[in-house]
Amino acid sequence: MKVLLKNQQKRIVINPERIKKVLKKAFKLLNLQKAELSILFVNDRRMRALNRQYRGVDRTTDVLAFPQQEGYKLKVASYRLKNKEDFLRNSLPFTHNSPLVLGDIVxxxxxxxxxxxxxxxxxxDELNRLLIHGLLHLLYYDHxxxxxxxxxxxxxEKELLNRIS
Incomplete structure (x- = not known):
């Protein structure tokens, strides 16, 4: 598992290790141990600009997700497949040694x-909810x-949050 974190806001202190720990548990539950993603933390003004630019919505929001694997439908191991090997064989065109780059969460x-x-x-607790919410969007869940x-x-989302806590 590889998680890249970038904090572009200054008002609220965040603990990167705590965030990585939560994501490590979620990745394990979803059989995504070889996955990678990046997370960007921003303020209201930056999020509004991103929401306007990418969704055409001129207001702020809590989380945005940008899947890396556009055009592919990921098969989440814990939902449809029995084990990690099935997931690796049946999802995206990558080798067993290369990471699965999920995308970006803002x-x-x-x-x-x-x-x-x-x-x-x-x-x-709220940050964990947003992390899981964004992760599920990267896996093509769409509420x-x-x-x-x-x-x-x-x-x-609820299932993962309950199992992570």
Whole structure:
């Protein structure tokens, strides 16, 4: 597992090791130990600009995800396949020795802090939720597609968060 973190906001201190620990557990649960992703932490202003640029929505949001493997449907091992080897054989065109580059997650740290207060959560509980939410988007879960897909994604999100805690 390889996680690249970049923090472009200065107001809120984050613990990179804590974040990597959560992602390591999630990767293990999803049989994605050889996967890579990058995470960018930003403020409201930067997130609004990114949301406008990539989604055409002129407001801030809490998380954006940019899958690296456009055009491919990832088969998440813990959902459809029995083991890691099946996942490696049946997903993307890469060798067993090369990493699976999932993509990029952008998290609005300021919005995460506000939402934690709003939902009565700790900052890291909300940050974990956003990390898992973004990760699932990289695996082609899409809650905006339909009610069914929303329920499917929320269920997987809840399952992972419960098992990580």
């Amino acid at each position: 998290i609005n740290i300021h919005k995460a802090k506000c939402q934690a207060n709003e939902f009565g959560l700790t900052f890291y 905006e597609k339909s009610r069914y897909h929303n329920q499917k994604m929320r269920k997987k």
